[in-house]
Amino acid sequence: MRNTLHVRPTQREKAEAFRALHEGEPFVIPNPWDAGSARVLEALGFKALASTSSGFAFTLGRLDGAATLDEVVEHTRAVDGATSLPVSIDLENGYGPDPANAARAVAGVAAAGAVGGSIEDWDRDGGCLYDVEHAAERVVAAAEAARSLDFPFTLTARAENHFR
Numbered sequence: 786m787r788n789t790l791h792v793r794p795t796q797r798e799k800a801e802a803f804r805a806l807h808e809g810e811p812f813v814i815p816n817p818w819d820a821g822s823a824r825v826l827e828a829l830g831f832k833a834l835a836s837t838s839s840g841f842a843f844t845l846g847r848l849d850g851a852a853t854l855d856e857v858v859e860h861t862r863a864v865d866g867a868t869s870l871p872v873s874i875d876l877e878n879g880y881g882p883d884p885a886n887a888a889r890a891v892a893g894v895a896a897a898g899a900v901g902g903s904i905e906d907w908d909r910d911g912g913c914l915y916d917v918e919h920a921a922e923r924v925v926a927a928a929e930a931a932r933s934l935d936f937p938f939t940l941t942a943r944a945e946n947h948f949r
Contacts, residue, residue, distance in 0.1 A: 793869050800900035800936040803833050803871035807939065818844055819860075820867035827868045835901075836864065838875040850909050854880035858893045865898030873901030873939065878909055882919075884926030891930040891938065901939035902927075907949060914946060 794802070806812050814833050817823035818840030826834060839849035841860050852860070857874065865872045874894045879887030887904050894902055904927045906920040907913075915923065924942040931938035 791869075796898060796900060797936040799869075799871040800938065803873065803900045803939055804937050806833055806871075814873070816840060817864055820863045823864045823868045823870075823872075827870050831870065833871040833873065834864065834868065835873040836860065836875050838877050850877060854890055854893060857890075858897045861894045861897035861899050871900045872898060873903070873941075874899045876902045876904050878907055879904045879923060879927065882908055882910070882915070882923075884922045887923040887927040888930035891927045891940065892933075895931075895934050895938055899938075900936065901941070903941035903943050905943040905945050907945040914949060 812832060814835045815826045815831050816837035817826050817834050818837055823834055836857075838852065838857075841857070842849050842852045845852060845856070857876070857880075861872065861874050876887070876890045876894065879890045881887075890904070891902055904923060906915045906923070908915055914920070920942075924940075927942075928940055931940045
């Protein structure tokens with residue numbers, strides 16, 4: 786049996802690799818729903834992974850949007866721990882309507898290993914898009930949380946109007 790030492794990249798190295806992917810040619814980023822699918826996708830040669838909120842919720846036997854932030858943080862830790870690839874997390878609406886919710890979501894998944902995440906402008910509980918000013922406040926809070934980290938967290942502000 787061969788003894789091979791695999792050095793996992795640091796979170797900063799993953800973050801820089803993820804950022805570099807965004808500066809080059811378009812790339813495909815698949816959506817693992819658990820640690821096992823993350824390993825398979827890495828073995829297939831993908832360069833980064835992005836979580837799927839619906840796929841993760843389905844693994845819990847729930848509908849999309851029914852996972853809690855604490856569960857998503859643990860999911861992030863499991864997916865990140867299973868692969869050496871950069872991981873970006875679907876943070877839905879930031880797990881609450883307030884700007885502080887969006888900031889807390891970014892900080893939580895970053896602490897669990899994610900190097901990117903997306904916040905959407907859809908108020909699931911209210912059944913409507915946030916008004917533009919409120920949506921912008923939420924993105925500002927999430928961006929401030931991302932900038933406070935010691936690595937370059939890639940934040941995506943998603944506009945859901947084409948879906949809704």
